[in-house]
Amino acid sequence: MASAALAHAPAHKHHTSTGLDSTKIAIWTFIGSECFFFASLISTYLIYKGRSLVGPFPHDPWTNPATGEVMKPILNIPVTSFSAFVLLMSSLTMVLAHSAVVRGDRKYSKIWLLSTIVLGATFLGMQAFEFTSFVHEGLGLTTNLFGSSFFVLTGFHGAHVAAGVLWLITLLFIDMKRGLGPRDAINVDVSALYWHFVDVVWIAIFALVYLIK
Amino acid sequence: MEHHGQLDADDQTHVGWKTYRWVALILLVLTIIEVWAYYLPGFPATRWFVPMILILGTIKFAIVVMFYMHLKYDFRLFRALFVGPLTVAIAILISLLFLFGKLAIHVTG
Numbered sequence: 001m002a003s004a005a006l007a008h009a010p011a012h013k014h015h016t017s018t019g020l021d022s023t024k025i026a027i028w029t030f031i032g033s034e035c036f037f038f039a040s041l042i043s044t045y046l047i048y049k050g051r052s053l054v055g056p057f058p059h060d061p062w063t064n065p066a067t068g069e070v071m072k073p074i075l076n077i078p079v080t081s082f083s084a085f086v087l088l089m090s091s092l093t094m095v096l097a098h099s100a101v102v103r104g105d106r107k108y109s110k111i112w113l114l115s116t117i118v119l120g121a122t123f124l125g126m127q128a129f130e131f132t133s134f135v136h137e138g139l140g141l142t143t144n145l146f147g148s149s150f151f152v153l154t155g156f157h158g159a160h161v162a163a164g165v166l167w168l169i170t171l172l173f174i175d176m177k178r179g180l181g182p183r184d185a186i187n188v189d190v191s192a193l194y195w196h197f198v199d200v201v202w203i204a205i206f207a208l209v210y211l212i213k
Numbered sequence: 214m215e216h217h218g219q220l221d222a223d224d225q226t227h228v229g230w231k232t233y234r235w236v237a238l239i240l241l242v243l244t245i246i247e248v249w250a251y252y253l254p255g256f257p258a259t260r261w262f263v264p265m266i267l268i269l270g271t272i273k274f275a276i277v278v279m280f281y282m283h284l285k286y287d288f289r290l291f292r293a294l295f296v297g298p299l300t301v302a303i304a305i306l307i308s309l310l311f312l313f314g315k316l317a318i319h320v321t322g
Contacts, residue, residue, distance in 0.1 A: 020288055028291045032298035039302035045314045081248045088244065091281050092237040093312075096230070123243050197282045207270035211251050212263055 027190045031197045038201050041156060042208060043150040052144035056137055059213040064138065075137055075210055076130060083126045084206045087161075090119035092197045094192045101180045101188045109180050109188075113172045116195070120165040127158045150209065157205060160198045167191050228280065236280045243269050 016022045055062025056074040063070050097112035129149070139147045171191060174180060180188060247269050256262055279285040284292055310316045 016292060020290060024291065028294035031255050032294050034300040035298045036217050036305075039306045043306040043309045045273075046250065046310060049315070067312075077248065077251060084244055087242065088240045089237065091277060095228075095281050099229070134320050138234060145275055159275055196277055199281075203270055203273045203277065207247065211247055211266050212268070213257050
């Protein structure tokens with residue numbers, strides 16, 4: 001009886017005095033600390049919003065001092081909306097990957113993990129495109145207050161997405177090598193929680209930085 | 214797996230494809246409404262635009278946290294570990310906006 005129970009128990013489950021898994025307590029504590037991190041970056045952006053003395057500006061036209069040409073607002077809402085859609089869909093594929101691992105469905109765990117990686121990489125590619133086009137239009141990290149706070153906020157978010165993609169690649173590698181099953185569900189669950197947190201941070205950034213003028 | 218009225222965190226298969234699909238659809242529709250409102254001529258300049266975007270963003274945030282992060286079904290400690298710091302972080306953010314004059318209280322009379 002006891003051996004049967006042990007056979008079904010997750011292989012590396014570390015319980016605490018709360019009776020809960022220590023890995024999940026750790027990731028939720030980490031996510032809680034990340035709330036402070038991103039709140040500080042978002043508040044910095046909002047405080048500096050509208051205080052740039054020179055362009056480019058996010059939502060208003062600006063005059064290029066070198067050419068005297070009137071330039072368009074720099075934010076590209078259609079591209080960013082598509083990025084937001086891609087990241088939201090990656091959250092769907094991530095929960096499906098976790099669900100497949102819990103069921104022990106090795107085929108679909110690979111398919112959904114790979115889909116999440118592709119969607120995450122697409123988001124990063126679109127962010128790289130956005131950053132490159134901004135630099136070409138004259139907005140750098142030190143151009144004005146908008147540039148500094150915008151690149152630091154969205155850059156740190158992009159770094160978190162990149163870390164998430166690397167994490168998922170390692171999980172996919174393990175899945176291909178030996179297969180992820182119900183005993184690995186906690187590991188996939190923890191990576192999924194991180195991934196969804198990165199998604200909710202983007203929901204906040206998309207609304208506060210891109211949409212609100 | 215029921216445990217003190219809550220579900221075991223390791224067994225979350227009770228939330229299935231149907232729920233996930235609905236959540237994704239709602240998130241997509243809310244995002245479309247946000248972007249549509251942004252492009253609606255004159256609407257971003259009205260007093261309704263910012264509250265609308267904030268409410269829609271908050272709903273999207275809450276839906277992802279509740280259903281994709283399973284916080285609706287998970288243990289109370291996990292909820293406290295997330296909601297506690299999030300509440301303090303939002304309070305600090307709003308306080309800073311007041312402090313630096315981005316949110317003004319207009320006292321008249």
